[in-house]
Structure formats: C-alpha cells, structure tokens
Amino acid sequence: xxxxxxxxxxxxxxGQHGLNHRHVGSLHAPDAEMAINNARDVYTRxxxxxxxxxxxxxxxxASSPSEKxxxxxxxxxxxxxxxxxxxxxxxxxxx
Amino acid sequence: MYAQMIxxxxxxxxxxxxxxFQARIDRGERIEPKEWMPEGYRKTLIRxxxxxxHSEIVGQLPEGNWITRAPTxxxxxxxxxxxxxxxxxxxxxxxxxxxxxxxRDELFEKLHxxxxxxxxxxxxxxxxxADMGAIGWLVDGAAIMNQVPLQRTSYGPYARAMVRICKExxxxxxxxxxxxxxxxxxxxxxxxxxxxxxxxxWYPSLMMFGPSDAESVHSTQNMAWKIKINTNDELRQRFVNxxxxxxxxxxxxVPDEHLRWNDDKQxxxxxxxxxxxxxxxxxxxxxxxxxxxxxxxxxxxDGQWFREGLSAYADKQATRRTAxx
Numbered sequence: 001x002x003x004x005x006x007x008x009x010x011x012x013x014x015g016q017h018g019l020n021h022r023h024v025g026s027l028h029a030p031d032a033e034m035a036i037n038n039a040r041d042v043y044t045r046x047x048x049x050x051x052x053x054x055x056x057x058x059x060x061x062a063s064s065p066s067e068k069x070x071x072x073x074x075x076x077x078x079x080x081x082x083x084x085x086x087x088x089x090x091x092x093x094x095x
Numbered sequence: 096m097y098a099q100m101i102x103x104x105x106x107x108x109x110x111x112x113x114x115x116f117q118a119r120i121d122r123g124e125r126i127e128p129k130e131w132m133p134e135g136y137r138k139t140l141i142r143x144x145x146x147x148x149h150s151e152i153v154g155q156l157p158e159g160n161w162i163t164r165a166p167t168x169x170x171x172x173x174x175x176x177x178x179x180x181x182x183x184x185x186x187x188x189x190x191x192x193x194x195x196x197x198x199r200d201e202l203f204e205k206l207h208x209x210x211x212x213x214x215x216x217x218x219x220x221x222x223x224x225a226d227m228g229a230i231g232w233l234v235d236g237a238a239i240m241n242q243v244p245l246q247r248t249s250y251g252p253y254a255r256a257m258v259r260i261c262k263e264x265x266x267x268x269x270x271x272x273x274x275x276x277x278x279x280x281x282x283x284x285x286x287x288x289x290x291x292x293x294x295x296x297w298y299p300s301l302m303m304f305g306p307s308d309a310e311s312v313h314s315t316q317n318m319a320w321k322i323k324i325n326t327n328d329e330l331r332q333r334f335v336n337x338x339x340x341x342x343x344x345x346x347x348x349v350p351d352e353h354l355r356w357n358d359d360k361q362x363x364x365x366x367x368x369x370x371x372x373x374x375x376x377x378x379x380x381x382x383x384x385x386x387x388x389x390x391x392x393x394x395x396x397d398g399q400w401f402r403e404g405l406s407a408y409a410d411k412q413a414t415r416r417t418a419x420x
Contacts, residue, residue, distance in 0.1 A: 004406060005200050008193070025259075026190045028199055030402075031409035042183050045176075046263075065130045 008057040009035040011042075013049035021053050029054075097150040097214045097238055098143045099305045099377070101323070103316035106135035120321050125251040128194035136320055141195050142211070143322060144253055148188035149206045149213035153387050155181045157221040158230060166224060173270050174227060180267065184260045191252035207392050215373060216303050218381030225278050225285075225292035231271015233293075233300040233338065239264050240334045241304070244324035253322070272341065279345040286346070293342065294350045298368040304331040306370055335363045 006028040012021035024043045029035035035054040044052070063071060079085050088095050106113065113133055119126070126132055155178050162178065165171035189199055205211040216234055221227065242264060246257045278289040304327040308314040317323035325333075342349050353366045375381065 005198055025187060027186060030405040031412060042186050
C-alpha cells in the first residue's frame with residue numbers, strides 16, 4: 001500500500017461572475033475531500049473562484065484525436081447557423 | 096534557466112509522420128497529450144518540464160530558510176505567499192509532465208536519486224535577508240525572461256501551465272525589488288548588505304540561462320519543436336539590458352568592470368560568468384547541492400507515514416460507502 005500513488009483529479013472552478021465551472025488543471029489526492037482542500041490551495045490562491053468541482057480523471061471519457069474530422073468537420077459548411085450570415089437592411093435597425 | 100542544457104532526444108520515427116508533425120508545429124498548432132508525437136519530442140519534454148518542476152520545488156528551500164526570520168510580519172506574510180506560489184508552480188508543471196506518460200512518484204524518485212536535475216541557481220546559499228530581495232529581483236526576473244516566450248510553446252499542457260505561472264511571477268519579482276529598494280535606501284550597513292547580495296547573485300543569475308548554445312544541435316532541434324523559443328544568449332542579453340538600469344536606480348553597482356552600453360547593438364556588453372563553476376555546480380559540487388537534495392529527501396521520507404495515513408483513511412471511507420449502498 002505504501003507504494004500506491006494517489007489518484008489524479010481534474011479540477012473545475014467557477015469564477016465570481018456566474019460563468020460555468022471551467023477546467024483549470026489537475027492534482028493528486030487520496031480522496032475527493034482532500035482533492036477539494038488541495039484544489040483550494042493550488043488553484044484559488046488569488047480569489048479565482050467561488051466553487052470547486054473535483055472529478056476523478058479516470059471517470060472522464062474523451063473524444064479521440066483521430067475522430068476530429070468526423071466529429072467537427074460537419075460544422076464547417078453550416079455558416080447559416082451564425083447571425084452574420086443574414087443581411088438585414090439598415091432601415092430595419094438593430095436586430 | 097529553470098531548465099538548463101536540455102539535450103534533445105533523437106527519434107526513430109517514420110520520416111513521413113515526423114514531417115507531418117513538424118508541419119503542424121510550423122503552422123502554430125498545439126500538440127495535445129493524446130495525439131501522436133515523436134518519441135524524442137516526448138522524452139525531451141519530460142526532461143525539460145520535469146527539470147522545471149523540480150526547480151520550482153527545490154527553489155522553495157533557499158527562501159524558506161528566511162520565513163521565520165523575516166524582519167516584519169508583513170514581509171513574512173509576503174515571503175510565505177511567494178514560497179507557496181513556488182509549490183503551486185511545481186504542481187502545475189508536474190501535472191503537465193505527467194500527461195506525457197510519466198508518474199509523479201517516478202519524477203520524485205528521479206529528483207531524489209539525482210537522475211534528474213534542477214536549476215543550478217538553487218545550490219547557492221541565502222546568507223542574509225537581502226538575498227530574499229536579490230532572488231526575487233534577479234532569479235525570478237531571469238525566470239520571467241524564459242517563461243514569457245514559453246507561453247507559446249508547442250505542447251498544450253506546458254503552454255497552459257506557463258500562462259498560469261507567468262500571471263503570478265510578476266509579483267515575485269516586484270516583491271524582491273521592493274526589498275532591495277528598502278535596503279538600498281536604508282542605513283549604510285543595510286545598503287552594503289544589498290550590494291553584497293547583488294555581488295553574490297549576479298553571476299549565478301547569468302548562469303541560469305545556460306552556456307551559449309547558438310551552435311548546439313540540441314538547441315536547434317528544440318527550437319524547431321518550439322519547446323525552446325530563444326537562444327540562451329538572446330535571453331541573457333535581454334536580462335542584462337533590463338536589469339542594469341534597475342540596479343542603477345537602486346544606487347547599487349553591478350559587479351562587472353567590463354559592463355558597458357554598446358550603442359551599435361543597443362545593449363550592454365558584459366562579462367561571461369565562470370562556466371567552470373557552472374559545470375561543477377551542475378555536477379553536484381555547488382555550495383548547497385547536498386543540503387538541498389538532503390532536505391528534499393528528508394521531507395519525502397518524513398511525510399511517508401502521513402501519506403499512508405491519508406490513503407488508509409480514504410480506503411476506509413470508500414469501503415464504508417460501498418457497505419452502506
């Protein structure tokens with residue numbers, strides 16, 4: 001047991017202004033409680049956040065780099081999803 | 096620098112794959128952990144980021160030496176916060192390094208066995224309070240020279256760690272300069288102490304950038320991979336140009352009789368540090384090598400029972416949770 005390494009945790013912090021929790025990095029800790037304690041010291045020394053999430057890294061499933069094409073290329077030719085695709089005459093005013 | 100003389104590892108990878116990889120770097124793309132990378136790139140980065148992380152951790156020791164003896168409560172709080180930042184920087188970098196397929200404990204073991212290095216600068220003693228000023232001003236100043244360009248390095252996790260570190264590093268340099276200002280404007284004895292600290296830390300700070308590497312194959316490869324952005328001489332010159340006027344403002348003298356402004360190159364001419372001394376320190380023969388590594392090993396060994404206790408508690412809680420479900 002003495003040689004067992006502590007598991008890795010991914011740390012998410014929500015800043016002061018009501019935005020989403022954002023991934024800020026990772027750290028090792030023996031359990032979730034210690035992960036939160038450590039995250040407070042490592043990632044919020046300068047009031048970076050008001051809330052901390054910790055997730056075991058092993059619980060995260062990530063898309064594979066080789067899937068980049070099939071996953072993200074289809075969005076490329078759909079410019080009509082953006083408001084700037086549409087010309088609105090000046091007379092109409094702000095929309 | 097915090098990572099000195101990083102030898103690049105060669106790669107036996109498929110030439111086609113290597114060319115595509117280089118093209119990605121040339122286009123300014125970031126390389127991310129799960130993506131293909133040449134074995135040499137991976138190994139070189141482990142060495143570089145690991146050495147950088149070790150430097151942050153060992154770098155706590157010379158300053159930790161003065162926390163209990165800081166002249167005022169405010170200075171003590173500031174120094175404590177600075178040293179805590181260094182621990183944080185080490186942790187960001189270890190995490191980045193682990194994404195390359197090495198474990199935290201492996202990295203610690205390599206530091207403790209001497210298989211991996213840390214920056215030569217931390218093998219010098221901190222004899223007086225003025226050394227806290229000189230370290231913040233000069234050592235952190237030199238680190239910033241290197242770390243700011245590294246925010247654009249090709250490896251994503253390393254670049255992101257550098258962004259975080261650079262945000263905090265400016266505080267370190269300014270608190271150091273503030274100590275120097277206070278002492279330089281103090282009694283003649285205090286000013287002399289500040290001058291003495293500058294005398295002792297000037298050349299070791301210049302050594303931090305490493306010997307001239309304009310001709311080095313390792314440096315050429317590492318620059319092509321964008322894990323090194325500037326040559327050692329470029330960074331050293333930049334450091335001298337910025338630091339000399341700051342010393343003048345303090346009314347202190349840079350200990351170099353050949354220091355002169357050179358109008359043609361718009362920079363200072365200055366003396367090289369003693370590179371024999373540098374190599375001796377790197378080999379383990381500096382004034383404090385044994386003390387620093389000894390302190391690291393002791394901290395690791397003394398903490399063993401505590402780490403085990405936390406693990407045992409975590410296991411017990413997990414078993415209880417499973418039983419309750």
